[in-house]
Amino acid sequence: MKKVLFILLTLFAAFGLAACTDPVIEEATVDSLFMLSSATKLEYQVGEEIDLAGLQVRANFSDGTDKLLTADDYVVSGFNTTIYGEKTLTISYGGKSIQIVYLVFDETQGKVLMLLKITALPTKQTYNLGEDFDNTGMVVNAIYRNGVKEVTTGYTISEFSTTSLKTNAQAKVVMSGFSVPFLYSVRAITVQGVTATTITVGNTAATSGYFAAVGVPFNAGIQAYFKKINDGGGIAGRTLQFVTYDDGFDATNGLNYTKQLIEEDNVFALVGHFGTPTVGATVGLIQTVGIPMVYAATGINSLYFEQSVGNPVMAVQPIYKTDGRIMTARALNEALFGANKDQKLGETAKIGVLYTADDAGNSIKAGIEVQAITEGRRNDFIYKSFSAADTSALNxxxxxxxxxxxxxxxxxxxxxxxxxxxxxxxxNGLTVPVFTSYVNADATSVDPTINYAFDMYANAWIDIVDPAGAYGFSAAYWTFATDMTDAGFPNYSANAFAIAGYIAAAIFVEGIERVGTETLTWESYIKAMEDAPIEVPMGGTVDFTNGKRWGIASMALLKLDNSGDAPRWAKVRDIEDISIIQGK
Known part of the structure; x- marks a missing residue:
């Protein structure tokens, strides 16, 4: 048992599945502006001066970098408080702009209607064909010229129709000649896989071939967590049923099996959607259908959405672009170099990047490039693509x-x-430190017979170590190990990929529990997931609020020890975000 516990030090990270020339350097341009937070003051009386305290704007550049703007960077136009009304000011920078709506009141005008405002959207925003409008949860304010506001129910709804399928169609609240729009959708399916006693979910994963070593324990982790929930009576009287297919890590198989899960098995959600090929081939389908996808066992950049409220795609593990940025920041800022491992990489040192020319490699490389530019080191990076099958080119x-x-x-x-x-x-005799993705922080990713001549570091988004815990491990880990054993998978109680599957199931269940006694639909489930950040077992948090689809953005750093009976990855830095790492 102690030997198994020793090996457990490797298990900080779950996984992602997944001729060279110097890059052409072009001057970066502004791609877009993003408002991180609005100004605190959005209501004025006639004659008041502008107050933009609290406003935070980020500029996103064409080279993937970004910058938090100050008031000296951007130009403000369109501010006018000479007369009452709903108005718009513009923030401009680098040829791009964003708008901020503000109100101007005039106390001398009396209680004359100025506009309508929806302060709470209806609970139901997704409809089946033929359904009538449901205003439950909708709150409409009548706002008057003198600044008085009151909730009103004296409105009508126009331009609402469920006679055909539509996404983000516009309807209007109308009263006294004023109107305000809101969005709704009509889908062929708004919920499936839910009965009075069961909730059916599924995935398609590689449980044969090379990646079976990943897919089999991953699914075992899902099954173990579901068994725990079912043995405890389920959720609101419903037990969880899990359907899975073996796609052999093939995109075509993955797409076909995903369609089968949706159209024939009628699953409520895809839980632990597995592998770069399958996930890449099905993201569009998932969004079109609207079925929730919780946890993608990959980090491809197509899973990243900066702000996409209601998006059914809910990745958890870090997006590869973030992964690439963090491993680069570690290489450039951590004191891991020199004879005593206490020096930073030299300011003019070159960094070699080996990347695979596939979705995983290119997605990570994109993050490396962004971080190199951010830290002013773009010209110090040398990129070489490689394939494991072409040993001559690799050498x-x-x-x-x-x-x-x-x-x-x-x-x-x-x-x-x-x-x-x-x-x-x-x-080939290289002896400099090597940095890699969290997907490789597992004993199976290295050769246990080789005594590598260099230090090897990997990102990690899971941390199971607790010096005060039993045998040095956290209580959350021991809960996982117990659940795996109770489910009949004791051999996977020390497996990183089983931890990943277990986390996928746990986060899915969190959303179901948040819905509680409300009607469970795809819409109510996604809203529940977006309600507040979610604690990740044995990890940090994942935040879907306000439409964030960023994955986990903080990671620890591990170092390989290949001197014992089995390779192990030991933590050398705690979970940190990129701003902390850059500041070292």
Missing amino acids: SAVLDFVTAGVGAVIVASNQAPFKAAVGALNS
Whole structure:
């Protein structure tokens, strides 16, 4: 048992499945502006001066970088308090702009209607064909010229129709010649897989072939958590049923099985949607149908949405772009270099990047490029694509790094290519530190027979260590281990991929529990998930509020120890976000 516990030090991270030329450097332009927080003051009396306290605006650039703007950076236009009304001011920077709506009142005008405002949307915003409008939960305020506001029910609804399918159609609240729009959708399906006694969910995962070593324990983690819930009586009287298919890590199979889960098995949600090929092939389908997808076992950048309220795609583990940024920030800012491992990488040192030319590798590389630019080190990075199958080209790329005298190497790939890459780095005599993705922070990602000549570091978004806990592990870990054993999977109680599946199931269940006794639909479930950040078992938090679809954005740093009976990854830095790492 103690040997198993020793191996558990590797299990900080769940996983993602997943000819070189110098980049052309072009001057970055502003792609968009994003308002992180609005000004606190949005209501004025006639004659008052502008007050933008509290306003935070971020500029997003074409090279993937961003900048938090100050009042000196942007231009403000359109502010006018000479007369009452609903007005719009404009914030402009770099040829892009955003608008802020504000109100101007005039106490001398009396109680004359100025506008209508919806302060709470109706609970039901997604309808089946033929359903009537339901204003439950809707709150409409009548706002008058003198600043008086009152809730009104004396309105009518126009332009609402459920005779055909539509997404984000516009209807209006109308009263006394004034109107205010709101959005609604009409879908062929708004809920399925729910009975009085069961909720059916499913996934398609690789449970045969090379990635079976990932998919089998991953599904076991899901099943173990569901068994725990079912043994405790289910949720609001409903037990959880799990349907899964083996897609062999193939995109076509994954797409077909996903359609089968939705159209034939009628699952309520996709839980633990598995692998870069399948997830990449089905994101569009999931959004079109509207079925909730909770936890994607990959981090491809197509899962990232800055602000997308109601989006059924709810990834959990870090997006690869974030992963790439954090591993780059670690390489550039952590004191891990030198004879005593207490120095930072030199300011002019070169960094070699080996990346696979697939969704996983390119997504991680995108984050590396952004962070290199952010830290003013773009010209210090040397990029080489590689394939595990082409050993000659891989060795050639590594020798190029040796010739260039790189001070560190970043490997942007998933598990199988990573093992080949570090093998080539070792056999060609490289001795500089190597940094990689959280997807590779597992004992199976390295060769236990090789005594690597360099330090190896990996990101990690799960932390199960607690010095005060039993055998040095957290109570949350022991709960997981107990649940795995009780479910008949004791061999996976020390498996990182089982932890990932367990977390996928736990986060799905959190949404069901939040819905509580309300009617369970896809819409009510997604709203519940967006209600507040969610605590991740053995990890930090994931935040879907206000339409965030960012995945987890804080990670720890692990270091490989391959000197014992089995490879292990030990924590050397706590979970931190990129701003903390950059500030070191």
